[in-house]
Amino acid sequence: MTVTHIAERAGITRRSYFRYFSDKREVLFANSDRLPTAVGEAVLAADKDTPPLTAVLDALAEVGVYLDKHGDGAAQRLEVINSSPELRERERTKLAALSAAIDQAVRQRGLRPDLATSTAQLATIAFANAYGRWVRANRQETFTDCLASAIAALRGALGTVSWPTATAEPGGTAAHDPAPRAESTGS
Structure with a gap:
């Protein structure tokens, strides 16, 4: 969608549009800068x-x-x-700002930096998935219900994680213990 399309749908001229917004991203992301602050303050x-x-x-x-x-x-x-790579990038930037605000807030609550970062990233994934589900549901589900579903999906995914056994080698690196191999029968 072009600026011309947006202006026409709003019933204004392109010139009027540019008096208020420098580009179409500003229309689509208006007030999105308030999200990280609001979430951080609530935390x-x-x-x-x-x-x-x-x-x-x-x-x-x-x-x-x-x-x-x-x-x-x-x-x-x-x-x-x-529909736009440029706008998808802006959406990712918005989510990164949300993650950073969450990270900072939980650190201020005393959470270790590594756990704060993981907590922020998981919460941001849950938010993004919930928002997508909420939009697809055309508001037939509440956002809170969509968030609960997104959290359940993350819990389910994390609950199925299986890690190879790791042993520490000299120098602090981890070596993975390979699965036992069947002996060759020589045939």
């Missing part, structure tokens, strides 16, 4: 005894309540974003 406001990931998921559910009330046009927005 920090959570009860100090709330586990970090729970605080983050509760914060994302709060965002979902807002989306449920004000998410008109989400499907069209996502369609436009998916």
